[in-house]
Amino acid sequence: AQTVTQSQPEMSVQEAETVTLSCTYDTSESDYYLFWYKQPPSRQMILVIRQEAYKQQNATENRFSVNFQKAAKSFSLKISDSQLGDAAMYFCAYEKNRDDKIIFGKGTRLHILP
Amino acid sequence: SQTIHQWPATLVQPVGSPLSLECTVEGTSNPNLYWYRQAAGRGLQLLFYSVGIGQISSEVPQNLSASRPQDRQFILSSKKLLLSDSGFYLCAWKVGWRNSPLHFGNGTRLTVT
Numbered sequence: 001a002q003t004v005t006q007s008q009p010e011m012s013v014q015e016a017e018t019v020t021l022s023c024t025y026d027t028s029e030s031d032y033y034l035f036w037y038k039q040p041p042s043r044q045m046i047l048v049i050r051q052e053a054y055k056q057q058n059a060t061e062n063r064f065s066v067n068f069q070k071a072a073k074s075f076s077l078k079i080s081d082s083q084l085g086d087a088a089m090y091f092c093a094y095e096k097n098r099d100d101k102i103i104f105g106k107g108t109r110l111h112i113l114p
Numbered sequence: 115s116q117t118i119h120q121w122p123a124t125l126v127q128p129v130g131s132p133l134s135l136e137c138t139v140e141g142t143s144n145p146n147l148y149w150y151r152q153a154a155g156r157g158l159q160l161l162f163y164s165v166g167i168g169q170i171s172s173e174v175p176q177n178l179s180a181s182r183p184q185d186r187q188f189i190l191s192s193k194k195l196l197l198s199d200s201g202f203y204l205c206a207w208k209v210g211w212r213n214s215p216l217h218f219g220n221g222t223r224l225t226v227t
Contacts, residue, residue: 006157044218044220045216046218097212100210101163101173102148102160105158107157
């Protein structure tokens with residue numbers, strides 16, 4: 001069964017600095033999708049970024065980028081120029097192709113220090 | 115535009131009582147629907163998902179059940195709540211094609227006393 005592991009329960013970063021959140025996953029599949037979701041204090045989950053496994057190029061969305069290493073089954077999220085509004089719980093998620101099940105990691109709570 | 119409604123927002127129920135949480139989606143048809151539970155230290159746990167009316171996949175054997183009586187309605191139920199059922203329940207939907215993102219409701223905070 002596929003699993004998603006986020007080994008950092010909490011992290012802190014100084015405002016305007018860069019932080020990287022880790023995510024590893026276990027799968028025997030070659031075709032799948034990976035996501036990062038953000039859950040701010042309001043608890044409203046929103047998509048941050050997504051990556052198709054067949055694409056070698058790392059996805060980027062403004063200040064958010066990923067480091068996707070397929071062989072290592074690693075999918076880290078880099079947040080540049082951290083802002084106070086980035087403080088949230090971040091979840092990594094996995095979706096296998098030809099499947100409708102989406103599984104999440106346990107999350108990393110990110111604190112932004114002013 | 116698509117919207118998702120989930121209610122109630124909070125619920126306090128005694129052990130052994132029944133449960134019914136409802137989720138509806140507007141502005142789309144034949145969505146995939148999901149129920150997740152968020153408990154402290156356990157992340158987001160997939161409970162049930164559905165790709166069509168009457169089609170329910172269960173991920174975690176427990177005293178919860180789900181039903182999809184209409185295309186855009188997803189219901190989470192229990193006949194007898196346990197203390198361990200306490201948590202934050204999230205309903206979500208997505209279009210059926212791969213790589214589409216999940217859209218979440220505002221969640222239900224369930225406390226079983």
